[in-house]
Amino acid sequence: MNRNLRNWLIFLAVMASLPFWTLGTVYSQGVVIRALIYVGLAQSWNIIAGLGGQLSLGHACFLGIGAYTSGLLFENFGLTPWIGALAGIGAAMLLSFLIGYPCFRLTGIYFALASFTVSLILEILARHFDKLTGGDVGLSIRLLGDAPGQFQFSDPRYYYFIGLAIVSLYFFITQGILRSRFGYYLKAIRDDQGAAESMGVDSARVKLVAFAISAFMAALVGTFYIQYNLFIDPAAAFGMHQSVQILLASIAGGIGSLWGPVIGGLFIIPVGEITNALFGKGTPGIDVLIYGAILAIIILYIPKGLVSLPGLLRRK
Numbered sequence: 001m002n003r004n005l006r007n008w009l010i011f012l013a014v015m016a017s018l019p020f021w022t023l024g025t026v027y028s029q030g031v032v033i034r035a036l037i038y039v040g041l042a043q044s045w046n047i048i049a050g051l052g053g054q055l056s057l058g059h060a061c062f063l064g065i066g067a068y069t070s071g072l073l074f075e076n077f078g079l080t081p082w083i084g085a086l087a088g089i090g091a092a093m094l095l096s097f098l099i100g101y102p103c104f105r106l107t108g109i110y111f112a113l114a115s116f117t118v119s120l121i122l123e124i125l126a127r128h129f130d131k132l133t134g135g136d137v138g139l140s141i142r143l144l145g146d147a148p149g150q151f152q153f154s155d156p157r158y159y160y161f162i163g164l165a166i167v168s169l170y171f172f173i174t175q176g177i178l179r180s181r182f183g184y185y186l187k188a189i190r191d192d193q194g195a196a197e198s199m200g201v202d203s204a205r206v207k208l209v210a211f212a213i214s215a216f217m218a219a220l221v222g223t224f225y226i227q228y229n230l231f232i233d234p235a236a237a238f239g240m241h242q243s244v245q246i247l248l249a250s251i252a253g254g255i256g257s258l259w260g261p262v263i264g265g266l267f268i269i270p271v272g273e274i275t276n277a278l279f280g281k282g283t284p285g286i287d288v289l290i291y292g293a294i295l296a297i298i299i300l301y302i303p304k305g306l307v308s309l310p311g312l313l314r315r316k
Helices: 003-022 026-051 059-075 083-103 108-127 157-179 181-191 193-198 203-230 234-238 240-254 260-279 286-301 306-316
Strands: none
Touching: 003 234, 026 181, 026 260, 026 306, 059 083, 059 108, 059 234, 059 286, 083 108, 083 234, 083 240, 083 260, 108 234, 157 181, 157 193, 157 203, 181 193, 181 203, 193 203, 193 260, 234 240, 240 260, 240 286, 240 306, 260 286, 260 306
């Protein structure tokens, strides 16, 4: 059987089976949907960082741009988020161009610093312009009940299937990039930019396109995020904690791989919930310590991520 077809069949079988053993309660529904959100965000980060080797330290800014754009258009102009999502995607891709165009013509840590700085600036602006964004209080989306045309559903399972559609699309995009000439260019730049350029690869253009794709993916998840939670604040939209959570999902699963972000997103969110449930009511901070220790063990002893664990066990 063709390897790509096998990947698709395994992916669809795993995702399609989740509702039957995880969506039994409202709590488990929320955990799975949140996990899908971080799978999508990790997949977006993986395009520019995992395949392209460009460390984006403020990737949450594209989540925030997508969420705030569609949310504000819905609240102020009544524009359905199905269309507002397109505006958010456009704004995020424009921002990726403004960041990437000057930075990708330089080498070193400039891109990482720029992405972090832009995210920090956007968080400050979101807090300052409180009449527009709600400031520290955040932006709330009015509840309409069961209104599919406005991206609202009374049954959370609809959010699950929309989230599944998004991460499936991203799985397809990532697989397509990995198989394409563009993907080979990206990986060549990641491994040795000088050698890639000597072979005629326009590294700045390739990285800029990858960054735009990554921004589009994160912004779409941003619209899903705000419509599911009906709320977002500057910290959740642009904060460093959010960016770290995104990259941890990809790193824990296996950076630069097709399955890594999927496995990582489906792993870190449930683990965080389990540690909070078991230890969160005891000594303050012990749940976060245990959660961090688990991630540290993965990074130290499984450096290629959980996706490499079956091969590692076979070699042992």
